[in-house]
Amino acid sequence: MTIYLWIIVFLAQSSRAIPGLRFTKNPANLTVTQGNMVRLGCSIEGLSEPEIVWMKDGEKLYSTDQMYIPLEQHHWETFHSVKSVQQQDAGKYWCEVEFRGSTISSEPAWITVEGVPHFTLEPQDIATIPGVPFNLTCTAVGPPGPVEVLWWLGGVQEGDVTSSPSVLHVNGVNNSIKFYCEAKNARGISVSRTGTVHIKVLPAAPKGVQVVHMVEDNVTLDWSPGFTGHSDLSACTIQMSKNSGRKVEVRDQRVKVPPFQQILSGLSCYSNYSVRVCCDNEVGTSPFSGWLDFQTPEAVPSAAPRNLTFELTEQQLSLNWASLDDKELQGKLMAYKVQWNLGGEGQEALLFKENMAHLSGGGRFFNATFQVSACTVAGCGPWSQPVLVMPASAVAAQTQRGHMWVGLLLGLLVATMVGLLLTVLVHRRGKETQFGSVFKPPGTESTVSFTAARSFNRTCSELPESTLDSLGINDDLKAKLQDVLIPERLLTLGHILGKGEFGSVREAFLKMEDSTVQQKVAVKVLKTDINSSCDIEQCLKEAAYMKDFHHPNVIQLIGVSLHRRPQQRLPIPMVILPFMKHGDLHTFLLMSRLGDEPFTVSLQMLIQFMLDIARGMEYLSNKSIIHRDLAARNCMLSENLTVCVADFGLSKKIYSGDYYRQGSVSKLPVKWIALESLADNVYTTQSDVWAFGVTMWEIMARGQTPYPGVENSEIYEYLIKGERLKQPPDCQDDIYEIMHSCWSPVPKCRPSFQHLIDQLEGLWASLSSGPSFMKEALLYVNLESDEGEPGALGPGEDPLWSAMPWQCVGMEEDEKDWLMVSSGAALAIGGDYRYIIGPNCNCTEEEGGRQGTSMDTLQQEVRDEEYEDTIINV
Incomplete structure (x- = not known):
């Protein structure tokens, strides 16, 4: 009971302390000349310490010097002042007070600012074709109104005074000209910015044509636009010629701009090219830039040396093979690499400058197989077909045996064909069924036939090819990946290159659909214990991003494949990337x-x-x-x-x-x-x-x-x-x-x-x-042996080969043209060599201790x- 009495007393005191809440004074409408001072006021009654907020066009006005003037108890007045009013101060004003979750607002008032006209739309620069009509627009407002506009074109008044907004129609000009407009009201005159009418002309030739990136068979060409002729450039034409004759052998490329960059692909390796660029605007085509000459980098040879032959004597083995032409070589020949195999074991590879080799001690090469490959700075090309080394008598005997085997195989083939023919005749004579034999009688009697109701296959059928529909991913992602889906049967997975949180990366070979050519690739495989559609979708989103990437410094997607698993609802996605x-x-x-x-x-x-x-x-x-x-x-x-x-x-x-x-x-x-x-x-x-x-x-x-x-x-x-x-x-x-x-x-x-x-x-x-x-100059690392130190450059020697140990201890006189495995050329070629290092590589004892x-x-x-x-x- 005491608590209830206390609440009643408190409410009574509160009602006496806070009378009815109301605004006793509202802000008044004001019209003021620009630059003068304005002051708005409002009063509120009913609060002991009110928080009065001024509003303008629905936004709060924040002021650090707002003052409250007490008129009497629970009655306060406040003001909003602007010392120098400008056009942006014009608008609707009122006061607000928050009380017990509700907002109480005063009556609104408007401040109207009078002054010289101000522009809401000033004339802008334009570009036009000579003699073509065009319009110019100018808009200015007061107050006070009305506002009148007068145009000036080329320093001369154009037309009569018109009301704002004003549009000036110009029948066309033949030369560049300046223009502006004047706006006038009762307070004075305002002048707009000065605009320019530009005449559209042909663009100037592009400048700064350069090759910014280059790899084997493609280059990235970059250029800057010259003077655009006051009209946006829409496209550029890239003209290219091969060799120095300036005869255009490569089809012109038309590219949209910007950007002013293009990748030129499908070029020949180690070839000279010249390129120039012109660009188009609305008027026409610019002149061509100057010719830019460049040479594509070397690549590994595209073909293996042909016609590998040998001559074997007791003293030595002589090998000969045909040289590659420049188109097949795709670079400057560094050496020919010869590898040989004896008794199933690979022997140390040898390098030769010429397309021949003379190896002493012919007997040690009996029954050995030899292959040869051409090498450039970029690496070695494909290997030739293996050739088995045997004496001439053994070769003749083998040829004779070969003829005998050919005759035997032909006889077996004829016998097989006769057997098949007899089998077909017997099969047509009669068919065995569950109920005996059914023969086809002569004459016009009806033929009896039947279809089996069920068939059986004792062999296990292959799992069906997986599709994107079986993954449960969204339709947009399926549409993006549909054209890069590669059947699983074309992939041959190899060893694991690395593992991560969500799966592994494996070496693989990708077989083309239309040929037996295989490409070495890397495959990202999701973990087999991941069965969630969300995880699979996240893996494939990465592939969808990469599908649209086409840049030499961003890895590109080759395709996506799906590995079907027995007894599993979802296949495992595999993302195929370049190796x-x-x-x-x-x-x-x-x-x-x-x-x-x-x-x-x-x-x-x-x-x-x-x-x-x-x-x-x-x-x-x-x-x-x-x-x-x-x-x-x-x-x-x-x-x-x-x-x-x-x-x-x-x-x-x-x-x-x-x-x-x-x-x-x-x-x-x-x-x-x-x-x-x-x-x-x-x-x-x-x-x-x-x-x-x-x-x-x-x-x-x-x-x-x-x-x-x-x-x-x-x-x-x-x-x-x-x-x-x-x-x-x-x-x-x-x-x-x-x-x-x-x-x-x-x-x-x-x-x-x-x-x-x-x-x-x-x-x-x-x-x-x-x-x-x-x-x-480069120094190369031999990971197998520490033998062989760089030799000095002798008179007349090629600087490229200056660091190669041409002579080694124990070499025969006719073997001194070999390139041994510790040479710089061998490292550029590959084989058992990893990295090229600079000429100042000094391994300290401390570094050597860390090699383990x-x-x-x-x-x-x-x-x-x-x-x-x-x-x-x-």
């Missing part, structure tokens, strides 16, 4: 520092790695793709050491805006993630730039794990204090400045990938001011550090 001979960049860098045979990678090659990655990421960003997992481990090295950005398992397509917000539990590489991504789970192209800076650091540190000594759980606190990755040893200041700019805490302050490309190209060019990087490190153990330790299970909640 990357040198593996991932991270392992390559670790091998250079900690492998069994450490080697030096030149600074120019390291910068080329960075350039390749930046170009690939620029391409992805232009396609609105955020990678989210850029690191050296996810960059692959092709046969010619070109870097391709790969592994798009965490990639996202941006469909709106310019960022993606992570909203699920994921395993993320925290040491490569940008500061804002760690804090807010937001990923943008700028966060990929951050990861690119970390990848640059990995390259300069030769595969070292970022932030050594800092735990994954400590990374955010480490970065938020302003700490960053330290400058690696032997890293130039200008390179470190580039990577450090990628780690700005403000994403907008980080460089774009295009800017990074420009900076890295400048560094690469500065290092190229001396001898060309591709032509500098297990690379499998080392890589596992590094990869365990790179990822952290991060729970992300939105």
Whole structure:
């Protein structure tokens, strides 16, 4: 009872303290001249300490100097002032007060600002064809009104005064001319900006035509538009000629622009080309740019040497074979590589400069098989058919036996055909059934026939070919992958190249549908214990992204295949990718520092790695793709050491805006993630730039794990204090400045990938001011033997072969033209040799002591550090 009395007393006191709530004064309508002061006021009664908010056109007005004037108890007044009113201050104003969850508003008032007219639509520059009519538009408003408009064209008044908005019709001009409009009301005159009528003309020739990237049979051509002729360029024509005769042998290519870049594919290797470009606008075609000459790089020979013959005596074995023509060679001949097999065991391969070989001690080669291959700087071509070495008498006897076997086989074939013919005749004579024999009687009697109701097959039938419909994925994803689906029967899986969280990568051979040609590929196979449609769909989304990628520095999708499993509802998806001979960049860098045979990678090659990655990421960003997992481990090295950005398992397509917000539990590489991504789970192209800076650091540190000594759980606190990755040893200041700019805490302050490309190209060019990087002297590593030291360059010798040990201890006189396996040419050719290293490779005792490190153990330790299970909640 006491509580109820207390509540009643409190309510009574409250009702006496707060009378009825109402506005006693509302703001008044005002009309004021531009530049003068205005003041609006309102009063409210019924609150002890009111919070009065001024509103303009539905938006709150925030003021730091708003004052309240007490008129009496629970009665307050406030004002809103503008010292120098402008047109943007015109509008509808009122006051609001919130009380017990409700909003009480005053009556509205309008401020009208009078002044000289202001333009809401000013004349804009236009471009036109000579003599073609066009219109010019100008709009100005008061108050006060009305507003009148007068046009000036080429400094001369055009037409009479008209009301705003005003449209001036011009019958056409033949030369460029200036124009503007004047707006007048009772307060004065305003003059618009001055516009220009440009005359559309033919565009100028493109400029800066250059080859920005080149691999074997395709190049990337880049150019800048010249003067556009005041009209947008719609297309460009690329004209190309082969050799120096300027005769156009390659069909002209017509490309839409922008971008002003095109990949020219299907070119011949090690060939000279000339190219020039012209562009079109609405008026016509520009002149051609000057001819740009370039040479495509060398490739491995496309054919094997033919007509391999031998001559065997007791003293020596002589081999001869036909030379390849330039079209088949596809480069400058480095050597012929001869391999031989004796008793089922492969012997040491030999290299020769000429298309012949003389080997002493002929008896030791009896019953050996020989093959030969041509080699260029890019590698060795296919092997010739094997030839078995035997004395001439044995060859004649074998030929005679061969003729005997041919006769015997022909006799067996004739006998088989006669037997088949007799079988067919007996089969037509009568058919055995469950009820006896049924014969076809002569004459016109009806023929008795029957169809079996059921048939049986004792052999196990093959599993049916899987289709995308059996996966339970969405229709859009099925439509994207339909044209890249490859039947499983065309794949032959090999050994495992690597394993990950969701599956493995295996070496494989892909057979073409229309031929027996096989292509070596890499296949990403999902784990067999994953049976969820969601996991399968996530795997195939990565393939769908890659389907549309066409860039030399981004790995391309070959196709998708489905492995049907017995007793399982869902097949296993397999993503088919190009085979990357040198593996991932991270392992390559670790091998250079900690492998069994450490080697030096030149600074120019390291910068080329960075350039390749930046170009690939620029391409992805232009396609609105955020990678989210850029690191050296996810960059692959092709046969010619070109870097391709790969592994798009965490990639996202941006469909709106310019960022993606992570909203699920994921395993993320925290040491490569940008500061804002760690804090807010937001990923943008700028966060990929951050990861690119970390990848640059990995390259300069030769595969070292970022932030050594800092735990994954400590990374955010480490970065938020302003700490960053330290400058690696032997890293130039200008390179470190580039990577450090990628780690700005403000994403907008980080460089774009295009800017990074420009900076890295400048560094690469500065290092190229001396001898060309591709032509500098190279030292090669022999992983089998330490024998053979580089010899001095003798008079008249080819500098390319100057480091080759032409003479070795124990060689016969007629064997001195061999290229032994420790030579530089042998390393360029392949075989048992891994990496090319620079001429200053000095392995210290400390490095030598690390050669026994297990690379499998080392890589596992590094990869365990790179990822952290991060729970992300939105």
